[in-house]
Amino acid sequence: MDGITFGRVTVTLPHLNEPGLYLSNVASLDSTRGIVQDFQYGDADLRALDLAETRLVTGRVSNLRADRVQLDQVRIDSVEFDTCDLAAARIADSKLSRVVFRNCRIMGAGLIGVTLDNVLFDNCKLDYATFEQIRSTGPVALSKCTLTEASFTGCDLGGAVLDACALRLTEFGRGKYQGLDLRGNDLTTLRGVANLGKVLIDRTQQAELAEALVAELDVTFADALDDQ
Template sequence: MDSISFGRVAVTLPNLDEPGLYLSHVTTLDSARGIVQDFQYGDADLRDLHLAETRLITGRVSNLRVDRMQLDQVRLESVEFDSCDLAAARIADSKLSRVVFRNCKIMGAGLIGGTLDNVLFDNCKLDYATFEQIRATGAVIFSKCALTEASFTGCDLGGAVLDTCNLRQTEFGRGKYQGLDLRGNDLTALRGVANLGKVLIDRAQQAELAEALVTELDVTFADNLDDR
């Protein structure tokens, strides 16, 4: 299988172009059997997409626009989403394994109570997204993503990587972040810095974390007080 490395972490990607693999065009991702496999789907503009207890295995979704997407207890295995607008998506209690989101808009999305195993978000807009009780069981990479005012709460992201991302007002609530790789990012506008024990940074980023902490504590500098 193909893989790509980010620092010390390598993420395994779905190999959708391997010899002998044929992806059939499908007109829906819903199935009475609960399984859609070896598929291509896209170039669609939907108002609603709701999948529950469904498995999507080995497929590519491209140029899909959905106003409201809800995935409940869904398993995605070896699936690539390319150039999709999945704004306000809700993905709950689902398992994603060898999944790539590339050039996607997933602003305001909610990922709640699931597991991520070898998942890559590449050049995606994830502003205002909410990650709650998400557990990384394998490599998880956010590369060149916008995460403005996104929040992570109760997540286990040990070993995950944020690479060259916009982390303005990105908030980290209580969770497990030991080993989270934050190198290559501007950390000055992070929130929840006190929860980021044992993360991985460059020495030059110490001042950025300190600035973020000072801002969060809302301290007053003595030289700003009137000497009266």
Template sequence: MTTRTFGRISIALPDLADGYLSNVTSLESGRGTVQDFNYADAGLRDLDLAHAHLITGRTTSPRASYVRMDEVRVDSVEFDGCDLGDLQWADSKLSRVVFKNCKIMGGTFNDLTLDNVLFDNCKLDSSTFERIRAAGPAAFTHCALTESTFTGCDLTNAVFNDCTLRDTEFRRGTYKTTDLRGNDLSALRGVGNLAKVVIDRSQQIELTQALIAELEITFGEP
């Protein structure tokens, strides 16, 4: 089993071997399950999946202007170079899933359970994450999350590593031991909700700057 380690967590990656992945032209199936698949270079107007199960596969460079995923179970799948416009993903569980070099601007992620899930070098600006639960290891590394919002999430033990967190807002949620080391925290929003997160000592000044901006504190002249 291949893993990647980020801070105190290790993420199990999808176990994919090209030799047994079959090329498919669609992620839809009459049986609701697509397994051992390779889905590549598709240009779509929209992608609409509901009550589906994706098992062991790779999705490479699909481009879609509208994507809706509802009650889609994903196990051992890699999404590489995807450009998914207006993504709405809800009520799903993802296990051993990697999003790599993906562009998901303004995406909406609602009620997802993450277990061994990695977002690597993805553009996720202006995205909304609501009621996301990290049931297992989860990490965002080298991701752009400018003006994105986390609301009602349980990101216990999740890791954010070398991410752009400018005007990223953490609203009420559970962030116990969420690892924020290795990021610039000076422009975070919702600092008061980040109880029990993990930071480096050098980041204390950055969090102070973010809190001062959030409280709109001004410094009086002598």
């Protein structure tokens, strides 16, 4: 397994080019056996991708476009998603381990009750996505991703890092964020700043958090009243 480090977090990646590993081309990610293993799938344009109680183990998914994605109670291990359009995906009650999403469009997605362990989102569009009850049991990194108006609610992200992400109006609701690494991001337009106790930032970001808090409180400055 290869690894990539972001700050204090090292994410273990699936090593799909190791000697002796052969990935077979498959026509579908669905299987009557409930498991698809050592596979390669891509260059597909689907109306819907619906998987339930399925395992995807050791594989690569590339150039996949699906109008609707529903993954329910799915286990994904050692899989790379490259240049996929999974907009409006719904992923629920699932576990992802050693998974990479690279150059993917996952806008408006909903992840609910998903466990993440060694997962990397690299250069992905996650605008308007909703993350509910997400739990990081191992390293998790979002690098160079856009999260415009995305929201996190009831999440446990203590082992996660956001690196060089666009966080315009990204909202953090109640959750466990102790140790969440927010260094290297512009925090001025974050929402839910009061919920980000014990996160990791640079000293230069103190002013950014203060600006975000002032905007969220919608305070009125006295000198503005004096000018009226």
